[in-house]
Structures are given as C-alpha cells and as structure tokens.
Amino acid sequence: MNFDLSDEQKMLQESARSCLAKEFPVTTTRKAAESLTGYPEELWKKMADLGWLGLALPESYGGLGLGFVDLAVVLEEMGRELTPGPFFSTVVLAGLTLADAGSAEQKKLWLPRIASGGAKGTFAWVERSGEWDGGALVTAARRAGGKYVLNGTKYFVTYAHVADFILCLARTGKALTVFLVDAKAPGVKVEPMAIMDSSRRVSKVEFRNVAVGPRDVVGKPGAGAPIAEGVLSRACVAMAAEMAGGAQRVLEMSIEYAKARVQFGKPIGSYQAIKHKCSNMILEVESARSAAYYSAWANQEGSPDVVEVSSIAKAYASEAYRKVTGEAIQLHGGIGFTWEHPLHLYFRRAKFSELMFGDPAFHRERMLRAVEKSAA
Amino acid sequence: MNFDLSDEQKMLQESARSCLAKEFPVTTTRKAAESLTGYPEELWKKMADLGWLGLALPESYGGLGLGFVDLAVVLEEMGRELTPGPFFSTVVLAGLTLADAGSAEQKKLWLPRIASGGAKGTFAWVERSGEWDGGALVTAARRAGGKYVLNGTKYFVTYAHVADFILCLARTGKALTVFLVDAKAPGVKVEPMAIMDSSRRVSKVEFRNVAVGPRDVVGKPGAGAPIAEGVLSRACVAMAAEMAGGAQRVLEMSIEYAKARVQFGKPIGSYQAIKHKCSNMILEVESARSAAYYSAWANQEGSPDVVEVSSIAKAYASEAYRKVTGEAIQLHGGIGFTWEHPLHLYFRRAKFSELMFGDPAFHRERMLRAVEKSAA
C-alpha cells in the first residue's frame, strides 16, 4: 500500500505549480476571464506544449498514456489558481469519454487533435429541469432513415462557445445514447450564459433538428447510461481535485493573513477562535485531497468502487470548499469582502462546483445506492 | 406587547428556585431517583403545600386558576434541578387534559384530588412502533354491550407505577378516543422500564381486556385526535420550559467552572475557544427560553398558532439542551465525564426529552403542516 505521488508525479506537480502560479496566477487571469473566450489563448498553447492536454490519453493517439492520478495532479494545481479555459471540458469530459467509449474512427479523428491543442470538445448534459439523473432528460434523438435527428436544449455546457464538438446525452426511445455533434452543424446554437462563478464559462446549447449519422454515436445506441455514469464519475473526481487545490490555496492565504494582520496588539492568528477555525479548515482541505486522490486512483484502475468513491469525493470536497472559502472571507474581515481580493472568486467557484454535476445530497444518494448494490 | 413575567410570577420563580435548589437539589434527589417510587415523598407533599399541583387548574376544582405561563415558571425551575416525580405526568398530562376535555363528573372526581396531592395521573400514548403519530396506534377499545373493552400495550408511560389513573389514547374503529382508566382495574399491568434518563421513571402498561364504562370516555367517543393534539402541545411546552431551565443550570455550572479551572496559568474561560463555546451556549439557552415562554403564552391564550409554536419550542429546546449539555461535558474535561458530577444526568435527560413525545424532525414536520394549514 502506498498513498503518495511518484517522483514523476511530484515533478509534474512542481512544474504545473510554477507555470500556473508564476505565468497565469488568478490575479492576472481574472481579467482574461472577462474576455470574449474567457481565457488567455497563450495559456491554452502552454498547456498543449507541456503535454497536459494529452496527459491521460493513449500514446497510440498522441497522448502520454499516463493515468487519472497524473491528471488529478494537474487539475489540483489549476484549482489553486482558478485557471480558466476549456481544459476540464476538453480533456475530462470529452477526451476521456472518447478514449473510453468512442469508436476507433472517433478516437483517431479527435484524440490526437485534443492532445496537440488543435481541437476542443465538451459534454452537454443538464436540461431545464436542473436534474442530473439521466431519467429526467428530454432531449431526444429520433431515427429518421439511416440517421438521427436531435432536438432539445442543454444548459451549463462548459466552454461550448469555443468547442469544436459536443458530446450530447440524449434519449433514444427509453434508453440514452451519447452523440458526437459537430459544434458548427446546422441547427446547433450556442448561447453563453451568465453564472455566479466568473472564472468558468458555460453556455446554453440548442439542438434544433440536428442531423447526426450512425458513425457519430459514441459507444452503441442505447448505451448512453453507462457512458454517462463514467463521465459523471470522472467529472466528480476532476472537480474534487480542483476543489482540493482551490481550498488549499485559500487556506494558505488565510494562514498568511492570520500571521500578518494585527488587531489588539497581536496577530489575529494567535487568538484561539482563529486557530480553531484554521484547524478545521486544514482538516477539511486534507480530507478533500485524500478523497480526490483515492478516487482518482480508483478511476484509473477501474476499481469496482468507482461510483461510490467518486461521489464521496465530489460531495465531501464541495462542502469542504464551500465552508473553507466562507470561513476564509470571515477570517479576512472587510478586505475579504472586497471585489479586489481574489477570495470571492474562490467562494463563487466553490458554490458552482458544489451544484454542477449534482449537489452533495445527489451524490450521497448515488453513493449509497452503489454501496447497497455492491452489498446485495 | 410585554414579554416579561409579572411580579407575582417572579415571586413564584424565586420561591420555586429557593425551595428546589435548597431543599431538593439534584445532588440529593439523584439518590431518591433510585428508590422504589423514584422521588422523595416529602417533595410531593411540598409541591402540594405550595399549591403547585393546582396552579393551573380551575379555582372551581380546588386549583389556583393561574395560567400555563405560571406553570412554565415552575417547570423551568424543576428543569434546573432535574426534579424527579410525577408532576409533569399528573399536572400537565392528566390534570390539564381533564380540565380541558373531561366531563364535569371526571373533573369533580379528580381535579381537587390532584390539586391537593391526593391523586396522581398520567397519559399512555406511544406503542411498540415508537411513533407519535396517532395514525400508527393499534391499542383498541372494542364496544361490548354498553361498555368498551380495551386491549393493547403502551410504553414510556411516565410515572405510571405511582399513578391512580391513566388516560389512554386508543383506537375506536377508525377514530381515536381517550379513556380514563383506573390504574388498579383488572387487566391493567404496570411494569417499570429502564431508560437512559435515570431522573425520570417510565413504565410499560399492558391493557388486557380492561372494561371501561362510557362515563370513562374523556370528551366524546371518537374525539381523541384533537384531545391528543392538545396533550402533545402542552407536553411540548412543558418539556421546553424544563429543558430551558436545565440548559440554563448547565450553562451556569460551565461558566463557574471556566472561571475557576486554571490550565497553563490562566482560567480556561479566558481562552477564546471556551468563550465562543459559552457564547453559543447562552444563545441557545436564551432562545429556548423565549420559545418556551412564547408557546406557554400561546397555549394559555388559546392562540391560533398553538400547534406551530409548541412544536417550535420542543424542537428547538431539545436540540439546544442536547448541544449545551454535550458542550458542557467537553468544557469540564475529565471531571465532566465522571459519574459523580451531575452533568451526565442533564445530558441523559436532554436526550430523553429530545426523543420523548416526538423527536425534533417530527416536530418540524408537525410545525410546517400547521403553518401550511393556516396559510391555506
């Protein structure tokens, strides 16, 4: 048993930290987040150059063939700086889904381009009901001749406004199917949405009579449910890693401030109320990290407890992140409540991450069902 | 608007406090609680002498004709010292129920004897299901000739082992009816139960083919549900008052200890962690008291929000009491964990009070239904 990063993973961690913290710190990228695309183009190029985009994609398709743990290392660092951009959507949601369930043709077409930074993808899931349960979806693909005709509206599709293709979870009769849709296809309309988390971009995507060929089915027709389950598990773990990184960064800011800020003649960090607050924060941050990495490993190894541990990681990390960012604002007092201080960006991101891909209650229920199923 | 005790009520409070704290403090009555009856007989006599037993009973039946707020004053003081004995069962559960819904004959027979200390009563409600919802009850009274035949088993009947009569909530067909049963009647079997709260006595009461006459029906046949609703509301308020008193006493012990106990060269009460703990404790104690008295007043005045506010008081006060006693043990450290220190008696009482007559979740649901009903 060994719960530690390898030396290579530690090097990856260091290089990611120094790249992001020095070249793309939150203090500068928050301006880019307000730009048209929502992220600096040079950041995306840098990620491609460093090999991050193909990190966990198979070597045969231009990737580095590393695992989800390596990916988690990078995601944790991105979480620290609230790195904006379509990394999560392209790599975690789209790339790994194709690598996992796509046809040889789909892989050959898209994976090398993803790895090189030449293509971006995303995954369209939630609809107006706001529910993450596949059973609630109404977007449907109707068979017409040898094709499918896709109709419906998806929301909160991350970075769809820059995506080349969109994986869309849709109903085919009673079952679900995942379709690979060209973002420029006739009938696809992408409209950016405003959200509280200004460091991430999402869109509403309308599919109106979009024609999709049988070769654009990911996996088999009707096999969308297990594919979506995999997408959800990976999204959970990736977000948990990001959240652990963000919470860690917020904790560090808080400790630094608690040591420096003097009130009543003493650094506020010498008061027990602040000490105990910080102590609770580190408990939550480290626990979130443990859960993120354990579940990353489980996903990487295809361990039978994948669903259960991914949901634990998502539920725990998002509550931890929310609490830690809230406490950090409180600890910082007035300065933490300003627009200028980056804390509120973390606070906003925490809430978005908590609700996106299912809230903690949803994941506790998902987890418990998986536990019951494996016990039965 | 005036949310304060009257001068008379303050005098009652003072006299109750000095009587109970000086003559029957928890440190001495905890021995009596292990006796056969579970309380010192002289305490009961004293209560009768002071007029407490008839405090809220009509003057026409030998009572003092005061209100539920006055009763709450006495109950709060009893809560402070965990006063054992059948006061709650006899006065709140039995006496007020007869005063509210009993026939003239029943009142004439029992109320003066209750007021003088000459008779004790109780109320039998919960069954093996553990549920407080009347719909879950199976104890049933079958009509046979001009009589009823009662069969079933009740649990957690407070001080039934010393009661002269038992009000029993039973099913008559689809409806519920309350029956007044002589505790010595053939077929009634009272068996003491062990419970975690050693300062209160409860029994299992079996009714096996117990014959009850039509004159023993309280209110009308089939009118048990609203009567039980009244019993439940009054039980909630009375327990909330007791709990507020107990929590207040525990807070006082904690403050005293925090001032006296020195570790690392300073009284532990000078450490912020202890300060904030105590600060949270007083918030909960005072809030529980506000809720107890507001709901006592609402019951006294027959205010339309009785159900709602009684359940608020019960739910809030029991969570407050549990938290305050738990924190108090923690604050006392080792000494608070000993058998000898009375803190654990309060901790036990808090848990019992929390679950008896419905747990906080039950009361939040009851409250919300009442709110919805009054809004509709």
Next chain:
Amino acid sequence: MDFKDTPEEAKFRAEIREWLRKNAPKGKRPGGAWTGSLIGEDSLKFHKDWQKKLYEGGWAAVAWPKEYGGRGASLMEQVIFYEEMARACAPSVVNVIGIALVGPVLIGHGTEEQKQRFLKPILSGDMIWSQGFSEPNAGSDLASLSTRAVLEGDHFVVNGQKVWTSFGTIADWILLLVRTDPSAPKHRGISCLLVDLHSPGVTIRPLVQMTGDAEFSEVFFDNVRVPQQNLVGALNDGWSIAIATLMHERGGVAVAIQVQIEQVLSSLFDLARRTGKNGRSAMEDPRIRQELARCYAEVQIARWNGYRSLTKIVKDGMPGPEGSFGKVFWTELNQRMQELALNLSGVFGLVPSGDPLTVDSGRWVYGYLRSRGNTIEGGTSEIQRNIVAERVLGLPKG
C-alpha cells in the same frame, strides 16, 4: 406577558397604516427592487422623494423627540412603525445614517447651533450622511484608529483614511472619528467631528465589494480643514460618543432587521412552492421541508428574542442577555436561508440578475454573496461572541 397591542399601540398602528395606505409608492420601482439599492440617479431620486414625503407626513424619524421633528415614539411604537412599513412594502429611507445615528448623536451631544443647522435637512433627506469609523488597520480594534486631527487656530486639520464608509459616494457629510491626542491611551485621545465631504482635500473612492456593487467607500483626508464648531461633545471624548452611536446602530437596526429576515423567509417559502425537485414540488421533499422548518422556527425565535429584549429595554433601559447575540443569530440564520434558496434551484440558482434564466431577479445570488458581509460589518461575529462572553457571562479577558 402579553403579545397583543395595547390600546395606544393599536391607535398608533392604525394611524401609520392609514397614512401608508394613502402615501406609499405603488407600481414599478427603479433599481434592484430587492436590494433597496441607491445606486443610480433614478433610484436615488426615487428614495429621496419618498423620504421627503415621509418628512412632510411627520414620519421620517418617529423615534426623535417631537421638538426636533420626530414623534417621540416609544420603542414599541417604533417596532409597529417598522412592521407597518414592511407590511406596506414601503421603501426604506435614504438617509438612514443621518436619521438612525447622526440625529440621535446630535440630539444627545450636539450644540444648539449644530442641532439648528443639521437636524432638519437630515429629516428631509436634503443632507445625506455617512459614517467614518473603520480604517484599514482599525477594524475589530476600532479604537486603534489613526486618522489625525490637529487644531490649528479655529480649524481642525484632518489627515488620514477611512474605509467601509457607507453611503460615501452619495453623502454630503460624514460623522468622523479622529485621533486628537496621540499621547493618550488609545480610547482617550479620540474626538468626533462633523465633516463636509465637499471640503477641499477630501477624496472619495468607491469600494467595490464582492457582490460587484459599491455600497461603501474609502475616504481620504489630505489636510482637510474642519471648523472647530463642528466638534461634537468634548475634545478627546469621542470614544464614548462612538460607542453610544454603535449602540444606536444596533438597537435601531435590530427592529428593521427582523422585518427583513421575515421577508427573506417568506420569499424562500414562495420559491420552494414554485420549485420542482425530483419531479415534485420542493415543498414536498422531506429533506427540504426539514430545512425550511428549521429556518421558519429560527425566524420566529429571533422575533421572540427581540420581543424579550424590547420589553427589557422599555423596563430597565437596557436589553437582557437575549439582546446581546441578536446580530450573530440573524446574520448566521440569514446566510443559511440565502444558501438554502440558492440550492433549491440547483445549478440554475447560480444564474445572476440580467440573464433571462435568473431566479427571482437574481436576489438569491446577490443575497448569498451579500450575506457574507453581514457577519463582518458592524462588529464581526467573533467580536460579538467575545463581547457576550466577557460582558454578559463575565468570563475573564484573554
């Protein structure tokens, strides 16, 4: 113990209710309806007009003595006033600092000249006030403030910086705490000045808070000259005035706050009724019901605590222990209500105002962010808890 109006109270209630029925503005209002925001010309004018109307009706400051244009209303009547204002959904007054803080300070400590000059325009809303207490290095530890005022001839010369100055961008005047004796112990060298914000040397910079709004400002003083007659109370006696002011703030605000959290609760319930969750109304979800019930219960308890506190103040001139934790209680409760409201709509709950998908015009997104400030401004929850522990429970100072 009695929770019904006395005949006098009932009369007062009928009077304000009737006046509001005739005079409260109807129809659509400029600006964010739910924020009571004063940002923007339209919104400021709307609120100033409303204050003028209140002033003309004699309702601008019910708590002030009659001789100064108030109604000498008892505390209970003030409660009734706020209750009826809320019932009529009447807008708040624009000059809240002037009416709730500066007016009472001047009535208590001001010279006759100061009263003559300032009280009427405060009431009418013609002279908007702000409060200059906090500084970058004097937050919880307010008494360590370092903005200096030096008497030169018949003027004070003021230098320094204030922060978290409410209404800074729309205010005409500021109630300022300054250090006038740097050699004295820190509570003893502070004075209280009335400063015209249009004076040369004053720079006001909006302080954007995490909501994106700028309710507050930073105010810089660079050799600002303030006439000596603008000193309130005695020289170096400003700390006791500041404390009295903060007390006013807490007392006055407490009543209005209760009305506000009851409105939040009511909107939260409305939202729950309208929201679907797992194919049925959120109002039918047992888990959400528990959370709603918890909020409902605590809002009532806050009200009852408030009633007890008011009764105590009326009888003894000061609140009991239940009055000391009111701010901690409502601010933390409000944070939970805002959070629950956001969560009800799932990820759609995060769409802010402006987007067509926003829930309740974005009030919950705004409220979720804004509510984080409540546990900081006007004394952090940590400071509040220390105060309760030391002053109410008598625990030794750390």
Next chain:
Amino acid sequence: MDFKDTPEEAKFRAEIREWLRKNAPKGKRPGGAWTGSLIGEDSLKFHKDWQKKLYEGGWAAVAWPKEYGGRGASLMEQVIFYEEMARACAPSVVNVIGIALVGPVLIGHGTEEQKQRFLKPILSGDMIWSQGFSEPNAGSDLASLSTRAVLEGDHFVVNGQKVWTSFGTIADWILLLVRTDPSAPKHRGISCLLVDLHSPGVTIRPLVQMTGDAEFSEVFFDNVRVPQQNLVGALNDGWSIAIATLMHERGGVAVAIQVQIEQVLSSLFDLARRTGKNGRSAMEDPRIRQELARCYAEVQIARWNGYRSLTKIVKDGMPGPEGSFGKVFWTELNQRMQELALNLSGVFGLVPSGDPLTVDSGRWVYGYLRSRGNTIEGGTSEIQRNIVAERVLGLPKG
C-alpha cells in the same frame, strides 16, 4: 500510488489470517460483547487466556523487534494485523498499555535489567500495566503535574495522586510520571518511574465514569518507596519519554481505531436496515439515507487519511498534516454515528442493556455516553486543534 498489498504484505496477511482461523476463540464470550469490557473475573480470565495464546503464537506484539519477542512488523504489517484481527472478530489484548506503551518505552529507554525483567511478562499478559500521567490539576496542561518523588538513599519516595489511570483496578504495575526537581522549569523536572502497584502506600480507587463503568481509577501514593533502578531514562528527563509515549499511543491506537469505527458504521447500517420508521425501513427514509451516507463517506475518508499518514510515516518517519487531526476526525464522527444510531429507534433507543426492549444489547446507549469521553481523554479536541494550528500551520502561540 497503489492500494493493493505488496507480495510481502500479502504473505503476512495470509499467515495471520490462517493462524486466526485456527486459534481465534469461537462462541459466546463473557462480559459485554461490544464493550470489550475487562470488568468481572470471567472476562478478565478470558482475555488473559487469549493473550497467552497470542503470545505462544508469537502474535502478542507484532511491532516489537524480534529479539524481544515481537515480529519486527512494518507499519503496513501492523495495519494488516489489526485488519485481520477485526475481520476474525478476535478479542483485543488485555495488556494494551504494556504492549503499546510500556514495552516500546523500555525497548527505547530502559536498562538491560529492566528489559529482562519486564518485557516477557508484558507479552504473556502475566504482568498487567497501567499508565499514571494525568492529575486532578494537570489535565490538558500535563506538564504541571505535582506528584513528587524524592530520592532517599537508593529509593524514591513518591507522594501524590494520579487520576484517569486506565486499567488501574486490574493492573500490577504502573508507568508513572513524577516531579523530581520542583525548582526546574515545569517540563524539565519530571522523571519516569516503574512502580509496583502492590507496594505499601498505594491506594487505588475505581473512578466511575458517566457510563456507570469504572474503566479508570484514581491512584494515591502515600510515601511509596520505589527502588532507584526503576527509573526509566535519565533523572529529570521524563517529559521527553512521556511525549514519545503519547506519540506511540496515538500512532498505535490510530490503526486499531479505524477498524473500530468501521465496525460501528457497519452495525449502524445493520440497525438502519432492521428499523422501521414511518411505516417503512429507515433505510428508505431520504433524510436518514443522507445521514447514513455522510457517515459512510467520512469513515472512508478517515481511512484514506490514515493511509496517507502511514505512507508518510513509512517514507519520512513522521506523519504529514493529514495525520495531525485524526483524533478530532474520528472522535467527532463517532459521536455523530452513536447519536444517529440512538435516534433511529426513537425513544426505544434509550432503553439500556438489561431491559428486554434494549436495542442491540444496549451498545448504542453505552456508546452514546462513552463517546463523550473520546473527545476529552488523550488530549481534548481543543488541545488537538491548538496543536494543529501551532505545529502544523505555524500560527503564533496565544
């Protein structure tokens, strides 16, 4: 990163599993099955017999070096040992203080004579040990202890009182912290003695705790004579030994604790499955499901934190930050699990062991009460949080 056994670990696991299959006691056990109680003759004999069997099989102290009768097991092997003991529902050893604390202290700091004399009977369970650290006025502030030992000729004369002495009533010997230099700074004047509890002048009084059991004792020393050769380590160097001992306690206990809370979780789920709530299984109640899921998740997270900590210890000799809050994590989690279990059965959950209506032989009533001690004993949660803040996060001392 890999969570599977290495081949060596797998071999070790197979060996202990096989031995337990053959040797672990089967059938009904004396005493409270769920408390692991040692109270009562029967129960004590049962546990002593079991320890003898472990000793004969060479399993009594896997962590000790081979030369002293242990197996020199790695930390991972110790984890495996505890996991397999739990899997086989094997009883715990009776002489836990001897094996987990006194043995390692003697191996590290004892004289050759002390090792020869004490180690073997510790292993075999023939000599039961207790630990005498806390005093009535030295709880969290342990270093302020005042039990005195004065060297007179070749004996120390000990006077004073210890409290919360575990196994006091069944122990033969005690590891005692005493003050040997009252004039030195408080951490510098403490020594560590091995004291025979059968010595004249020792009085042991059972300390009944709020559960009604007496796991602990008060021990009084009235001119107790202790031979000089029973001093462990150097004179006045006892504090560092005490700290090392407490570290041992925390490290060793952590592994066993994880197994215990997993058992609590599993029993809690069993109970929920069996319990009816509003006409259906509690396992179908959405509110209870959330609470169960929360407990389940946190138990897993405690395990993962433990794994990280173990990995760190193996690599660097000391745990990382995730190891510093383990006690706070499990003790507070356990309190919540005990509470949830009680609540599941409603008011029937409060019937203690002995009454026919009791749930799960009263284990939850007992556990609810007992769990309150966990956040106090071995360093209160408050002290633990201070330690994390100061030593891990580097915040300044108050």
